Structures are given as C-alpha cells and as structure tokens.
Amino acid sequence: MPENETAKLNPQIVDVEIGIRELRKIKIYPLSMKDQMDLTNLIVEALNVQVIENGSTDLSIAFLVGLIKENLEKVLKMATDEEDVMGEISNVQALEIAEVIFDVNFASVAKNFKSLSDKVMKLFPSERPSQPSVNDTDTDSKTSTEKVTEKAA
Numbered sequence: 141m142p143e144n145e146t147a148k149l150n151p152q153i154v155d156v157e158i159g160i161r162e163l164r165k166i167k168i169y170p171l172s173m174k175d176q177m178d179l180t181n182l183i184v185e186a187l188n189v190q191v192i193e194n195g196s197t198d199l200s201i202a203f204l205v206g207l208i209k210e211n212l213e214k215v216l217k218m219a220t221d222e223e224d225v226m227g228e229i230s231n232v233q234a235l236e237i238a239e240v241i242f243d244v245n246f247a248s249v250a251k252n253f254k255s256l257s258d259k260v261m262k263l264f265p266s267e268r269p270s271q272p273s274v275n276d277t278d279t280d281s282k283t284s285t286e287k288v289t290e291k292a293a
Contacts, residue, residue, distance in 0.1 A: 158229045175218040
C-alpha cells in the first residue's frame with residue numbers, strides 16, 4: 141500500500157467477524173458527531189419513557205433487551221456499510237459490535253473529555269477564598285465571670 145494511503149487509514153475503524161455458518165469480516169466505523177448525538181438522544185428518550193411509565197430509574201433486563209432490539213438495526217446502519225447484518229449475526233457477535241461502538245465512540249470520548257476538563261480546571265483555579273487559619277495561642281476569651289451571681293431563691 142502506498143505510504144500516503146497508509147497515512148489516511150483511520151485507527152478507529154475496527155474489523156469484526158460476523159456470520160452464523162461462515163465468518164466474514166465487516167468494518168465498524170466511528171459514528172459521526174451527528175450520529176452520536178442521535179444515538180444518545182434515542183437512549184435518553186427511551187430512559188425517559190421508562191421513568192415516566194414505571195416511576196423508577198431501575199432498568200430491567202427486559203427493558204434493555206427491548207431497547208437494543210428496537211434500535212440495533214439503526215445503529216448498525218450508522219456504524220457499517222452493510223445493508224442487512226441482522227440476519228447474519230449471533231447475539232454474541234451483536235454484543236461484540238455494541239462494545240466496539242461504545243468503546244470507540246463513547247468511552248474514549250469520556251476519557252478524553254475528563255482529561256480536557258482537568259486541564260481547563262488547572263487554568264482556572266477556584267476563586268473561593270481559603271479558610272482563615274486558627275491560631276491556638278492567641279485567645280482572648282474569659283472562661284469565668286468576675287463577680288458571683290446570686291442564687292435564685
């Protein structure tokens with residue numbers, strides 16, 4: 141491969157094997173920023189419906205399976221050049237693909253965002269004044285009164 145073509149390869153493109161009877165490789169591409177936002181919105185909307193309908197943030201296996209089942213084909217179209225992958229993948233392969241999509245598009249972004257956030261925080265330190273220090277030796281309080289009080293009769 142010519143050197144200039146090698147330089148253009150995207151290290152975020154991951155090959156995975158799919159197939160029920162015979163394995164073949166497909167490429168999983170990183171999602172565009174638009175696709176990442178669309179996918180995030182899709183998940184947030186589904187979670188909101190779950191909370192509104194059940195009044196709880198507890199996520200059941202049935203909910204998660206339903207979410208994946210309803211949206212896996214959309215996500216595969218975003219991340220591959222393949223037309224009909226659903227008929228060719230097993231559950232294990234689907235999980236591997238989902239993990240690749242998450243790692244490439246969300247896990248690395250979260251890690252990089254945290255690093256960037258830490259750098260920004262160093263540039264703009266907290267403006268809160270520091271607590272005044274307490275000096276143990278400089279006390280001017282009296283612990284007793286100078287005259288004796290009368291007893292109540």
